[in-house]
Amino acid sequence: MLKYIAIRVAQIIFTFFVFLTLIFFLLNAQPGSSLIDQFTDPNMTAEMRQAIAKSFGLDKPLHEQYLIYLGNFLTGNLGVSFSNYPRPVIEIIFERAPRTLILFLSSTTLAFTIGFTMGKILAWRRGKVTEYVATIGGVTLYTIFLPWFGLMMIWFFAFILGWFPLGKFLDPVLWRGAPFNSDVIFGQMLTTASAVVVALFIVYFISRRLDPIRRQPTQIGGALVIGAAVLAVWIPHPAARYALDILHHLILPIATLATVSFAGSMLLTRNSMLETLREDFVMAARAKGLPDNVVRDKHAARNAMLPVVTAFVFGLALAIDGGVVTETIFSWPGMGQTLLQAVSRKDIPLAIGGLIFGGSLALTAHLIADILYAYLDPRIRYS
């Protein structure tokens, strides 16, 4: 197993450098000079432009630029953004990546939980009216045009009902005199969220070792204790009002994304369940006289979970893809919006940085999917 992981990691690092090389040459193959386009002053002389290009190292041949970029990359330097001039690309990524990550981690997890639960019920009720309604509804949501759906959600929930803000990351009026930096508060919120997730996992694993009768009370009690602990930390916190503002801005994008993407998990779980339900062990479980929901949840759904988990991890990997659309619609200042702004202003270093972020996220997710697969399916043994 360890050897397998080591080989996979080596392969993935190799793939990443191939990806980096392709991206670098592809983006530099675009017509015109990306740097000179930033300067629109007609009074600039050709010498001045050349001097600027030289100071950025853009007068060198492309393969030499590539080697320099590669060297800089290994030291964690991704160059300087053209459109946000003196700021380095890596700093912009560190500022905006957490916003994208939290948006997609929470919406994908929510979508996966709902989709998996509904999918297994759907497969169980094959041929009933529920199936037709859920299939048509699911396919419509799965293929719905996300920009349009996002606009409709904003229009209905934010504009008509006024429950949520129209977009953006925070309310500038509230934050104008704030004694805090929004990124610091957001970082603290992220830490809290990760601590909650870890604590919930611990409670879950402890409860699995207990008697089946004491399992549910332990889980509910543990969740309540964790919730109380979070409230105890945050209510007396001086920035509680500001954190609440960020949360308020988060709800609508997360709800939109989860609504669109839960259908995919639901349809996949249904198909996977239909295949599992034909296996002999399901019939054996029924023949033993086990109740329907035990056969469904414990025997069939566990086995039907494999392809769904893979799809879930891959879904996380493509977060930046959905990010471009969702973040633009909701004016959410994350990596997706940054990437779109970067390419529309021909800010090549920032665009490469954005794609590198997306690529490394996808590669990590693939590695996790491979390991998870080996862990979940005892039939797969890597040697």
Next chain:
Amino acid sequence: MTDSISTTQSLSRESGVELDLLAREERITPVPLWRVRVKLWWRSARQNAAIFADNKIGLLGLAIILLFGVMALAHPILMATVWDARTYDPITGYSFDELRQPAPPSARHLLGTDPLGRDVLSQLMYSTRNEFILGLLAALITVTIATTIGATTAYFGGVYDMIFMRVADLIIMTPAISLLIVMCALFNPDLPQLAVVIGILSGFGGTTIIIKSQALSIRVKPFIEAAKVAGGGHRHIIMTHILPNLLPFSFLYMMFGVTAAIFSEATLSFFGLLNVRMSWGIMIFTAQAAGYLLSGVEYWWLLIPAGASITLLCSAFYLVGRALDEVVNPRLRKR
């Protein structure tokens, strides 16, 4: 065939003695192979159609696709006969009859006009043809590449297989929409070019892996062994034994490919990155750029027809794909 019958008849008329013998010969005259094939093909097509028709949701999808097909075909006819090009042209037309643009639906403009005074229904129908061309072209390229590579890598294996699988891994890991956005912003492609790019990206990527896994399960079937023992060459086995069994799956993934391609195009045009004169994504982009975004129901004809069309056509192809999945994959059928 006809020759042999006529000679038999003429012969039998000449000599009654040989008639009996020749009649028996006629009975065992072998039916040509193509006829057997057509018959078998027709029989399986009928059976498959029956399984497909059993799935009401799939039929609904087919009906929606046909409806859009009629819309696409009707547009040039309407432009040539009823609609005046000055008013109804989807790109350069302007409705002089309306006092205010965008005008609400009326008898002249069934879906109203857009902020630039162009007929929305005409735009919708004109774009339908573009979406079909793009979706089908991209899906065809995807499936051609994926089937070729899938069949050959599954058959030959080895280094050849490894190279293409690593390429597929690389493409799967690339965030496709982001990459397309970057490429479109920098290179500004037109519709056929975009179709080729989408086709190549998904052809060498995920679709190859799925089709290869199907080809692998065909490769281990006994009839492949039999063909090898009988002395069949590589080309013969791939062309006449693996490909015919693989084509139903290719056709199935073509349906899903159409959905993906239309979706990518709509997203890219929505950001105004494509060099396309009119499409459903551009219709939403126009409404958004002119500030009718949060008008909601008041200006519904600007946002809802285009948005609903994208969703409807995408889900129609997806539904047909799912119904076909039940035809080619018996494990999904009803118990």
